[in-house]
Amino acid sequence: MKSFEYGDGEIGHTEIFYAVASMVIAIGILNLPRDLAQATNYVDGVFSLIIAGLFAILFTWMIASLAAKYPKQSFYSYTASLISRPIAFVITLGLTIHFLLFVAYETRMIGVIAAHYIFDRTPIEVASFSFLMLIVYAVSGSHVGILRLNLMFLPIIVLIAITICLMNLAYFDTENLSPFFTTDLKGYWKGVQESYFSFSGYEILLFYIVLMNRPKKAPKFAALGMIIPVLLYATFYVITIGVFSYDTTQTMVFPTIELAKEVEVPGGFFERLESVFFIIWIMAIFNTAAMAYDVSLLAARSIFKKVKKKTLIFIFSPIIFLAAMFPQNLNEIRTMATYISYSSLFVVVFIPIVLLVIAKLRGIKGSE
Amino acid sequence: MFFKYFNNQRKQQNNQLNQSEQEDFKVQLFRTIDENIENIKKLYDSPDDLITRKFTIGNTNQECAIIYIAGLTNKTVIDNRIMQSIQIESVESGKNVEVKGDALLNTLHEKVLHSSVSKVVNNLDEVSLAILSGDTALFVNGTDKVLILGTKGWENRSIEEPISEGLIRGPREGFIENIRTNTVLVRRRVRDSNLRFKAYQVGRRSKKQLVVSYIEGIVNPDLVKELNRRLESIDLDDAPESGYIEQWIEDDFLSPFPQLSHTERPDKVASALDQGKIAILLDGTPFVLIAPMTFGNTLQSPEDYYERWIVSSLIRYLRYVAAFIAVFLPSLYIALVSFHPGMIPSKLAFSLAATREGVPFPALIEALLMEATMELLREAGIRLPKPIGQTIGIVGGLVIGEAAVRAGIVSPVMVIIVALTAIASFSMPSYGMALSFRMLRFGFMLIASVLGLYGIILGYIALNIHLVNLKSLGVPYSAPFAPSFYGDWKDLVIRAPITMLTKRPKYTQTGDTERMDNKGGNST
Numbered sequence: 001m002k003s004f005e006y007g008d009g010e011i012g013h014t015e016i017f018y019a020v021a022s023m024v025i026a027i028g029i030l031n032l033p034r035d036l037a038q039a040t041n042y043v044d045g046v047f048s049l050i051i052a053g054l055f056a057i058l059f060t061w062m063i064a065s066l067a068a069k070y071p072k073q074s075f076y077s078y079t080a081s082l083i084s085r086p087i088a089f090v091i092t093l094g095l096t097i098h099f100l101l102f103v104a105y106e107t108r109m110i111g112v113i114a115a116h117y118i119f120d121r122t123p124i125e126v127a128s129f130s131f132l133m134l135i136v137y138a139v140s141g142s143h144v145g146i147l148r149l150n151l152m153f154l155p156i157i158v159l160i161a162i163t164i165c166l167m168n169l170a171y172f173d174t175e176n177l178s179p180f181f182t183t184d185l186k187g188y189w190k191g192v193q194e195s196y197f198s199f200s201g202y203e204i205l206l207f208y209i210v211l212m213n214r215p216k217k218a219p220k221f222a223a224l225g226m227i228i229p230v231l232l233y234a235t236f237y238v239i240t241i242g243v244f245s246y247d248t249t250q251t252m253v254f255p256t257i258e259l260a261k262e263v264e265v266p267g268g269f270f271e272r273l274e275s276v277f278f279i280i281w282i283m284a285i286f287n288t289a290a291m292a293y294d295v296s297l298l299a300a301r302s303i304f305k306k307v308k309k310k311t312l313i314f315i316f317s318p319i320i321f322l323a324a325m326f327p328q329n330l331n332e333i334r335t336m337a338t339y340i341s342y343s344s345l346f347v348v349v350f351i352p353i354v355l356l357v358i359a360k361l362r363g364i365k366g367s368e
Numbered sequence: 369m370f371f372k373y374f375n376n377q378r379k380q381q382n383n384q385l386n387q388s389e390q391e392d393f394k395v396q397l398f399r400t401i402d403e404n405i406e407n408i409k410k411l412y413d414s415p416d417d418l419i420t421r422k423f424t425i426g427n428t429n430q431e432c433a434i435i436y437i438a439g440l441t442n443k444t445v446i447d448n449r450i451m452q453s454i455q456i457e458s459v460e461s462g463k464n465v466e467v468k469g470d471a472l473l474n475t476l477h478e479k480v481l482h483s484s485v486s487k488v489v490n491n492l493d494e495v496s497l498a499i500l501s502g503d504t505a506l507f508v509n510g511t512d513k514v515l516i517l518g519t520k521g522w523e524n525r526s527i528e529e530p531i532s533e534g535l536i537r538g539p540r541e542g543f544i545e546n547i548r549t550n551t552v553l554v555r556r557r558v559r560d561s562n563l564r565f566k567a568y569q570v571g572r573r574s575k576k577q578l579v580v581s582y583i584e585g586i587v588n589p590d591l592v593k594e595l596n597r598r599l600e601s602i603d604l605d606d607a608p609e610s611g612y613i614e615q616w617i618e619d620d621f622l623s624p625f626p627q628l629s630h631t632e633r634p635d636k637v638a639s640a641l642d643q644g645k646i647a648i649l650l651d652g653t654p655f656v657l658i659a660p661m662t663f664g665n666t667l668q669s670p671e672d673y674y675e676r677w678i679v680s681s682l683i684r685y686l687r688y689v690a691a692f693i694a695v696f697l698p699s700l701y702i703a704l705v706s707f708h709p710g711m712i713p714s715k716l717a718f719s720l721a722a723t724r725e726g727v728p729f730p731a732l733i734e735a736l737l738m739e740a741t742m743e744l745l746r747e748a749g750i751r752l753p754k755p756i757g758q759t760i761g762i763v764g765g766l767v768i769g770e771a772a773v774r775a776g777i778v779s780p781v782m783v784i785i786v787a788l789t790a791i792a793s794f795s796m797p798s799y800g801m802a803l804s805f806r807m808l809r810f811g812f813m814l815i816a817s818v819l820g821l822y823g824i825i826l827g828y829i830a831l832n833i834h835l836v837n838l839k840s841l842g843v844p845y846s847a848p849f850a851p852s853f854y855g856d857w858k859d860l861v862i863r864a865p866i867t868m869l870t871k872r873p874k875y876t877q878t879g880d881t882e883r884m885d886n887k888g889g890n891s892t
Contacts, residue, residue, distance in 0.1 A: 118708065118821060152850050275821065276711075282825050286829050
């Protein structure tokens with residue numbers, strides 16, 4: 001008789017599947033249609049999006065197979081065995097900071113959007129602060145607990161997303177989509193970049209696969225998990241362009257939320273569905289932020305072994321809040337997002353490739 | 369081990385008593401009955417209900433004595449079975465009662481007395497416990513051994529329909545305060561040789577019997593081991609109700625949720641045993657604990673399985689909606705009225721505003737006032753005798769509500785919301801969970817008044833964070849949602865037809881997973 005598989009802090013492939021999908025679905029989609037529409041013409045953005053999505057799926061698979069090569073070993077310990085301890089230390093520390101910035105960005109954006117759609121008088125700081133406190137509560141629990149929250153929230157999130165899409169079909173105008181293929185290559189490339197950034201976040205796999213009981217399955221399920229946001233984003237993009245046309249989309253701050261605004265609930269049960277949509281979407285953003293914070297704690301604890309988790313939370317949380325409140329306006333926040341995206345690019349493309357190559361060259365095999 | 373521990377404890381206490389108050393009392397058994405009787409009388413300080421009766425066997429001069437407590441024992445058994453057997457039948461049937469001491473005791477035990485429950489002990493603690501539990505102690509001159517005869521018998525409440533868990537369709541039997549009757553009620557439903565009853569003793573002073581029941585082969589042995597560890601750690605003076613046990617062994621005492629479910633229904637216990645769960649029965653209470661429990665369990669009622677599946681599934685949805693209303697409705701009202709009036713359809717918003725015209729308070733105060741009144745009424749309803757309880761319901765519900773609206777203290781919509789919430793929370797099958805919901809409702813009302821809908825969703829997420837970290841006997845409380853056991857969903861999201869519920873729930877990690885043959889039933 002097996003002991004309780006779920007009692008000992010291990011996760012299965014389902015959790016990894018959900019974790020990747022939940023991590024990626026967050027703020028990105030809310031303004032992605034605008035950025036894409038600015039880069040490409042008409043509905044051409046969707047091709048960029050799918051190309052970027054394929055890249056993302058590929059990288060997810062790569063990262064997962066890298067981490068799965070060393071089952072039950074933390075990122076720090078296997079990088080240390082591949083490329084010496086000091087370099088591994090620097091990289092892990094860098095990752096910690098990367099994820100902390102991620103949390104800060106999400107925290108700030110929650111405040112911004114809340115001020116935009118739900119509150120008019122409550123200051124951004126209050127909304128962001130309470131959100132951060134919630135994340136702190138989440139990360140004080142177990143790692144497995146956070147991964148299980150994905151299982152609870154993702155179905156609700158996907159459901160509301162699909163509902164919004166379906167209800168908008170009434171306003172969908174196919175004429176807004178064509179003509180096709182009018183964008184130049186440069187535009188496509190920019191589109192790929194923009195959409196790729198919205199797919200970032202799956203670098204959490206580097207740290208979460210340690211918790212898996214059968215890591216061999218990880219690459220497959222992680223890649224499958226990535227398909228969900230790719231499909232969802234593509235659908236959202238096509239619908240947004242179809243409903244608003246691409247020049248209107250360019251001018252909107254959060255086109256996806258505006259999409260919810262268009263919807264009229266049959267029977268007039270309640271109005272302003274966009275608030276409801278955003279409220280539900282907070283769960284998605286929460287999942288992302290909580291996982292990012294959790295991973296940064298995992299990373300930090302792998303290099304500072306003696307420091308307690310609570311101490312780290314006490315140190316990190318004020319830093320996150322200050323970092324979140326640092327940008328003065330939307331433009332500065334976007335700059336922050338860009339930096340995070342570049343560091344994410346570095347993390348998910350550069351590090352795994354280098355590590356995989358070194359692992360091949362030096363012939364260091366993980367314990368299978 | 370457990371008993372030894374208690375015995376040691378008791379000895380220590382007795383020793384202390386020995387030094388302070390009763391100086392001649394000795395923790396030992398003597399060879400003469402007079403000494404023994406004196407000693408036991410001193411032990412209890414000669415209460416009125418302690419009956420000591422000295423007699424000689426038949427026409428011999430063998431001296432014996434019985435000691436028991438009046439009221440705890442069945443007097444007919446003592447008179448007809450014990451006294452008569454020893455004094456008359458033993459001599460008439462020619463049993464050898466001439467021997468002395470130990471030999472006589474053995475003869476009485478093995479040949480004379482025809483009581484099936486009897487044993488020989490040589491320890492004062494056991495004798496004392498037996499007497500206090502309603503058994504009779506038989507002392508024989510010349511030996512320090514004592515014969516304990518099972519004569520327990522006292523007035524019991526008869527088996528009635530459980531009040532706290534009424535059903536339209538289903539067995540009408542409920543547990544009572546006597547643990548023997550309760551174990552019988554379980555055994556009558558589970559005639560399985562693998563059904564186990566494991567006895568414990570709890571309470572330093574009360575020494576109540578506690579029985580852990582499970583089906584060997586279905587239950588996960590680790591669960592039993594873990595429960596055993598927790599039960600052995602119990603160190604209470606007395607456990608008047610199984611709530612004491614529940615609170616002692618629960619996983620997280622800070623949680624608003626009950627982590628063990630309790631029931632008065634034997635059929636519910638039987639089905640829980642079939643699912644690989646463990647039942648904990650305590651003497652003196654009709655409430656049996658069931659562990660582990662999950663959040664989903666609290667919204668299930670035994671009747672779900674007795675009615676046809678379509679109806680049951682729909683009623684289950686109704687209950688989910690009721691749970692949502694019970695927790696969130698007042699806070700949603702507060703959030704919508706004070707933060708997001710734009711989200712209310714405009715016609716409704718106008719009429720809402722019109723009804724709130726004269727109300728001098730903000731929505732939170734208004735809601736708190738009404739909710740507090742409601743809680744007061746509910747509490748008063750429990751305390752009052754039944755006939756007056758109904759009057760209070762009418763006076764409270766109708767008169768106060770109506771008058772409060774007339775007086776312009778609250779708006780009529782608020783009264784509707786409070787009434788709906790109350791009805792919804794009464795429809796919860798689990799009383800413990802309904803209590804938690806009541807509590808959470810106030811929390812959500814407060815946060816809604818500060819942060820509106822945003823606050824509610826943050827609170828909801830926080831609640832979920834708590835749920836995924838909560839465990840019941842080591843089993844995740846949020847199972848089978850997270851961790852996901854999709855197979856279990858057919859008894860959670862819907863109540864699938866009985867013929868399809870072939871597997872035991874996975875979250876209890878049972879030994880035997882098949883509940884029935886897949887071919888069962890006519891429909892498949």
